[in-house]
Amino acid sequence: MRTLGTPEPETAPRTVTIQDVARRAGVSTATVSRAIALPERVAAATREAVFSAIRETGYTPNAAARSLRAKSTKMVLVLLPGIGNSFFTPVLNALEEVFTEGGYGVLIGYTRQSRSRETHYARVIRAGQVDGVLVVTGNVPRDEEFVSVPDTVPVSLMFSEVPGTAQFSVFDVDNRGASADAVRYLISQGHRRIAHIPGAESGLEARERLGGYCDAIREVGFPLDESLIWRGASNFDFASGERAAKDFFALDDKPTAVFAAADEIALGFMRALKNRGVGIPSDVSVIGFDDTEYAVHYDPALTTMRQPRNEMGRLAAQDLLRRMAARDGGIPTSKVRLPCELVVRESVRAVE
Amino acid sequence: MRTLGTPEPETAPRTVTIQDVARRAGVSTATVSRAIALPERVAAATREAVFSAIRETGYTPNAAARSLRAKSTKMVLVLLPGIGNSFFTPVLNALEEVFTEGGYGVLIGYTRQSRSRETHYARVIRAGQVDGVLVVTGNVPRDEEFVSVPDTVPVSLMFSEVPGTAQFSVFDVDNRGASADAVRYLISQGHRRIAHIPGAESGLEARERLGGYCDAIREVGFPLDESLIWRGASNFDFASGERAAKDFFALDDKPTAVFAAADEIALGFMRALKNRGVGIPSDVSVIGFDDTEYAVHYDPALTTMRQPRNEMGRLAAQDLLRRMAARDGGIPTSKVRLPCELVVRESVRAVE
DNA sequence: ATGAAAGCGCTAACAC
DNA sequence: GTGTTAGCGCTTTCAT
Numbered sequence: 001m002r003t004l005g006t007p008e009p010e011t012a013p014r015t016v017t018i019q020d021v022a023r024r025a026g027v028s029t030a031t032v033s034r035a036i037a038l039p040e041r042v043a044a045a046t047r048e049a050v051f052s053a054i055r056e057t058g059y060t061p062n063a064a065a066r067s068l069r070a071k072s073t074k075m076v077l078v079l080l081p082g083i084g085n086s087f088f089t090p091v092l093n094a095l096e097e098v099f100t101e102g103g104y105g106v107l108i109g110y111t112r113q114s115r116s117r118e119t120h121y122a123r124v125i126r127a128g129q130v131d132g133v134l135v136v137t138g139n140v141p142r143d144e145e146f147v148s149v150p151d152t153v154p155v156s157l158m159f160s161e162v163p164g165t166a167q168f169s170v171f172d173v174d175n176r177g178a179s180a181d182a183v184r185y186l187i188s189q190g191h192r193r194i195a196h197i198p199g200a201e202s203g204l205e206a207r208e209r210l211g212g213y214c215d216a217i218r219e220v221g222f223p224l225d226e227s228l229i230w231r232g233a234s235n236f237d238f239a240s241g242e243r244a245a246k247d248f249f250a251l252d253d254k255p256t257a258v259f260a261a262a263d264e265i266a267l268g269f270m271r272a273l274k275n276r277g278v279g280i281p282s283d284v285s286v287i288g289f290d291d292t293e294y295a296v297h298y299d300p301a302l303t304t305m306r307q308p309r310n311e312m313g314r315l316a317a318q319d320l321l322r323r324m325a326a327r328d329g330g331i332p333t334s335k336v337r338l339p340c341e342l343v344v345r346e347s348v349r350a351v352e
Numbered sequence: 353m354r355t356l357g358t359p360e361p362e363t364a365p366r367t368v369t370i371q372d373v374a375r376r377a378g379v380s381t382a383t384v385s386r387a388i389a390l391p392e393r394v395a396a397a398t399r400e401a402v403f404s405a406i407r408e409t410g411y412t413p414n415a416a417a418r419s420l421r422a423k424s425t426k427m428v429l430v431l432l433p434g435i436g437n438s439f440f441t442p443v444l445n446a447l448e449e450v451f452t453e454g455g456y457g458v459l460i461g462y463t464r465q466s467r468s469r470e471t472h473y474a475r476v477i478r479a480g481q482v483d484g485v486l487v488v489t490g491n492v493p494r495d496e497e498f499v500s501v502p503d504t505v506p507v508s509l510m511f512s513e514v515p516g517t518a519q520f521s522v523f524d525v526d527n528r529g530a531s532a533d534a535v536r537y538l539i540s541q542g543h544r545r546i547a548h549i550p551g552a553e554s555g556l557e558a559r560e561r562l563g564g565y566c567d568a569i570r571e572v573g574f575p576l577d578e579s580l581i582w583r584g585a586s587n588f589d590f591a592s593g594e595r596a597a598k599d600f601f602a603l604d605d606k607p608t609a610v611f612a613a614a615d616e617i618a619l620g621f622m623r624a625l626k627n628r629g630v631g632i633p634s635d636v637s638v639i640g641f642d643d644t645e646y647a648v649h650y651d652p653a654l655t656t657m658r659q660p661r662n663e664m665g666r667l668a669a670q671d672l673l674r675r676m677a678a679r680d681g682g683i684p685t686s687k688v689r690l691p692c693e694l695v696v697r698e699s700v701r702a703v704e
Numbered sequence: 705a706t707g708a709a710a711g712c713g714c715t716a717a718c719a720c
Numbered sequence: 721g722t723g724t725t726a727g728c729g730c731t732t733t734c735a736t
Contacts (some may be wrong), residue, residue: 015480017729028707033731043705060478064425065729067416068712075459082445086438086645093434096462100469105476107427108460110448117452124457126412128367238649271649293438294646297590297623369713380723385715395721417713420728 016057025053036061067128075105076320077130079121081137082110085237085264087292087309091136091158094313102321104131111137125153132324134158134316135168154323156333158316160204169323169333171316173307175205178340179212180219182287182305183259185342187220190351191257191285195228197244197269199236199261206233209261209289228255233265236290241268248273248284256285256351263288263295263304270298270347281349291343300346308338368409377405388413419480427457428672429482431473433489434462437589437616439644439661443488443510446665454673456483463489477505484676486510486668487520506675508685510668512556521675521685523668525659527557530692531564532571534639534657535611537694539572542703543609543637547580549596549621551588551613558585561613561641580607585617588642593620600625600636608637608703615640615647615656622650622699633701643695652698660690 022029027046035042035050042050053059067073076099080088096106107130109121125133133155156169186194196213199206210229217224230247233240241260248254248269260266266288270280280286280300288295291306315336323331374381379398387394387402394402405411419425428451432440448458459482461473477485485507508521538546548565551558562581569576582599585592593612600606600621612618618640622632632638632652640647643658667688675683 015729018731019729029730030708030732031706034706037731041705046705058478060475062420062729063476063479063481064416064419065712066731068414068420068714068728069730069732071712073416082448086441089438089441092460093462096434096460100461100472105459105481106461107457108444108448109452109458110445120452123412124415126410127415129415129457238645267649271651274651293590297619299623299626299651367713370715371713381714382716382724383722386722389715393721398721414713417728418715420712420730421714421716423728 015062016059018059018061020057021050021053021059024057025049071128072131073129074103075107075130076132076134076324077107077109077121077124079109079111079133079135079137082112083235085235087236087262087264087290088136090293090309091313094310095134095136095317098314098317098321102317104321104324132156132320134320154320154333156316156320156323158312166333169316169319170335171312171319171338172336173312173338173340175208176212176215178305179209179259179261179289180216181212181340181342182289183213183216185303185344186257186259186285186287186348187216189257189285189348191255192222193228193253193255193257194222195230195248195255195258197230197241197258197260197265198233199240199265200233201231206236206261213259227251233261236262237264238268238271241265241270242272244269245272245276249276254284257348258284258286260286260288263290263292263302266302266304266347267294267298270300270302281347285348285351287348295343296345303345303348304343306341306343308340312336312338367414368411370411370413372409373402373405373411376409377401423480424483425481426455427459427482428484428486428676429459429461429473429476431461431463431485431487431489434464435587437587439588439614439616439642440488442645442661443665446662447486447488447669450666450669450673454669456673456676484508484672486672506672506685508668508672508675510664518685521668521671521687523664523671523688523690525664525690525692527560528564528567530657531561531611531613531641532568533564533692533694534641535565535568537655537696538609538611538637538639538700539568541609541637541700543607544574545580545605545607545609546574547582547600547607547610549582549593549610549612549617550585551592551617552585553583558588558613565611579603585613588614589616590620590623593617593622594624596621597624597628601628606636609700610636610638612638612640615642615644615654618654618656618699619646619650622652622654633699637700637703639700647695648697655697655700656695658693658695660692664688664690 018029018032022032025032027050031042031046032050035047039047078095099106111117124130132153135155136158137160158171161170161172162168183194196210198210201207214224230244232243258269260269266286270286273280273284278284288302288304291304295302295304319334370381370384374384379402383394383398384402387399391399430447451458463469476482484505487507488510489512510523513522513524514520535546548562550562553559566576582596584595610621612621618638622638625632625636630636640654640656643656647654647656671686
C-alpha cells in the first residue's frame with residue numbers, strides 16, 4: 001500500500017517464492033511443495049490454506065529451481081531442417097499440441113544442414129536443457145558430438161532413419177514402396193514412358209523414392225532410361241521442378257507422365273510446362289508426393305501420394321512422452337512405418 | 353578400466369559437474385566458472401589446465417543450475433496462432449536464426465485462439481522460463497493473466513498492435529495504407545467495379561485492410577457497394593476464398609477486379625472461378641496480400657502486396673535481444689512499421 | 705500429516 | 721589471479 005506522501009520505496013518487486021507462500025499459509029515449504037505435487041497427501045484444511053496463499057501471492061514455481069532439483073526440464077527439443085518449405089508446418093503443429101498437453105514445452109532448432117548448428121544443439125542436450133529430442137528431418141544427424149548425447153535422453157527420428165540402430169524410435173513411411181505404388185498407378189493409367197524428378201539425393205528419402213520408381217519400371221519390364229531421370233534437385237522445392245522442366249524440353253522423345261519426389265517439385269515443374277504451353281494433364285500427366293496444403297488448390301489439383309504428417313507427429317510425440325516418463329529406458333524404442341495413400345485428383349489422365 | 357572377471361559396477365554414469373573439472377584441473381570451481389565466462393581474467397596456464405580438464409571430462413555446464421543462479425534462461429518464447437497456414441514459416445525461420453546467433457533458444461507456443469493456452473503460456477513466462485516473449489499473431493493476446501506478466505520480461509508484438517500501450521515493441525506494416533495502394537493499383541489499371549474479400553474480421557489486420565479498400569474506393573468517388581464486400585471469411589485461408597466465389601457468382605453486375613485480404617484467400621477464390629470457366633485475369637483480375645511462397649508459383653502468378661516477413665522477423669528479434677540484454681528496461685520499446693511493396697505478376701490485367 | 709534440513713550445480717561477492 | 725563462501729528456489733528424505 002502506498003501511503004500519501006510516502007515515495008514509493010525503490011524495492012525491486014522481489015519475485016514471490018515458495019517461502020513467501022509457506023510463511024503466509026503458516027506451514028513449511030515442504031508442505032507447500034506437497035500440496036502442489038500431491039494434494040491428496042495433505043490435510044484438506046492445510047491444502048486450502050496453501051492454495052489461498054498461492055492465489056493471494058500470485059505464486060508460480062520457478063522453473064529453473066524445479067529443473068535443477070528434479071533433474072528434468074519438461075522440455076523437448078524438436079530439430080527441423082529449417083530450409084524453406086512448409087512441409088513441416090503441420091508436423092510441428094501436431095507435435096506442439098501433444099507435447100503441450102503432456103506438460104512439455106517445445107524448443108525448436110533448425111539444423112540448416114550445418115555441422116556447427118548440430119553441435120550447438122548437441123550441447124543443448126548435454127546441458128540437460130531438454131528431456132527428449134525429436135529429429136524431424138530427412139538428414140541423418142551427422143554424429144560426432146551427437147553420439148555423446150547421454151543415453152538418458154530419449155531421441156526419436158521422423159521421416160528418416162539411421163540404419164542399424166535401436167537406440168532411436170523411428171516414425172516414417174515406406175518411401176520406396178509408396179513411390180513404386182505411385183508409378184504403378186501411372187502405369188495402370190496406360191503410361192509407358194514415365195520420367196522421375198528425384199529430390200536431393202543426399203537424403204535417404206529421395207534415394208528411396210528413386211528406388212521405388214526403378215522398382216515399378218523394372219517390374220513391368222519397361223527399360224530403365226537414364227534420360228528420364230532428371231537429377232540435380234537442390235531440394236524438395238519449386239526451383240528443382242523448374243530445373244527439371246529444362247530436361248523435359250531438351251528431350252526428343254518426351255514422356256507422357258512424370259513422378260516428382262515431392263509436391264513442390266511437381267508444382268514447379270507443372271508451372272514451367274504450362275508457361276510453355278504444355279497442357280497438364282492433357283499433354284503430360286504429373287504425380288507428386290506428400291500431399292501438402294497446396295496440392296489440392298493448384299490448377300490442376302495435384303494427384304499425389306499422401307504422407308500422414310499429422311498422425312506421424314502425434315504418434316511420435318506420444319511415444320517420446322512415454323519414453324520420457326519412464327526413467328532410464330524402461331520402455332523400448334519403436335519403429336513405426338505408416339502407410340501412404342494415393343490421392344487421385346486432376347493431374348493424371350488415362351492414355352490410349 | 354574393467355578388470356577381467358570383475359563385473360561392471362552398477363554405478364550410474366554420474367553427470368560431470370564443475371566440481372569434477374575443478375578437481376581434475378587442480379583449481380577451485382570459481383576458477384573454472386571464470387575460465388569459461390571471462391577467459392581473459394584467468395592466467396594462461398590455468399586456463400589451459402581448465403580447458404583440458406573440460407575436454408577430458410566432456411563437461412557441459414548444466415543449464416538449470418546456471419539459470420537458477422544467473423536468473424536468466426537464455427530462452428525466448430515465440431507465440432504463434434498455430435492455425436493452419438504457413439505464412440509464419442519464414443518468420444519463425446528468421447527469428448530462430450537471429451535468436452540462436454544471439455545465444456538464445458526458441459521455445460514455441462501455439463495459442464490456437466484458446467484462452468487456456470494463453471494462460472498456460474502466461475504461466476511459462478511467470479515461471480521465469482524465458483527471458484523474453486515475441487507474440488507473432490494477428491490476435492491481440494486476451495489479457496487477464498497476461499497483464500500479470502512481470503515487467504522484467506520484455507514482450508514484443510509482430511503483425512499486430514495493442515493500441516495505446518508503450519510496454520511492447522511493435523513490428524508491423526501499414527495494413528490500411530498498403531491495402532489502399534493495392535486497390536489504387538487496380539484503379540490505375542482501369543478497374544472501376546472492385547470487390548473485396550476481407551479476412552476474419554475479429555482480427556485488427558483484416559479490419560485495417562478492409563479500411564484501406566474503402567479509403568481507396570472513396571477517394572476516387574466510386575460508390576462503396578456493400579454487395580462487393582464478401583464477408584464471412586473464417587480465416588486467411590483457401591476456404592474463405594472459395595466461399596467468396598459463391599458471392600461472386602450470385603452477383604448480376606460482376607466486378608472486374610477483386611482485392612483479397614490474403615494470398616491464400618486469393619488463390620482459393622481464383623481456383624473456384626477457374627473451375628467454373630472464369631478466366632483470370634481475362635475475365636476477372638485478382639490481387640492478394642502477403643506474397644507467400646505460393647503466390648509466384650500459381651497459375652497465373654499472383655499480383656500481390658508483399659510484407660517483408662523475413663526482415664520483420666530479423667528486426668523484431670534483434671530488438672528483443674537488445675532489450676533482454678539491458679537489465680530492467682534500460683532500452684525503450686520501439687514501434688517499427690515497415691513498407692509493403694507491390695509485386696506485379698500476372699493476375700491483374702488492364703481494362704478499357 | 706507435517707517440518708527440518710540437505711543439496712541439486714552453478715555464479716558472484718568478497719577476501720587474500 | 722585465485723579460493724572461500726553463500727546462496728539462487730525448489731524437492732525430498734528422514735524424523736516426528
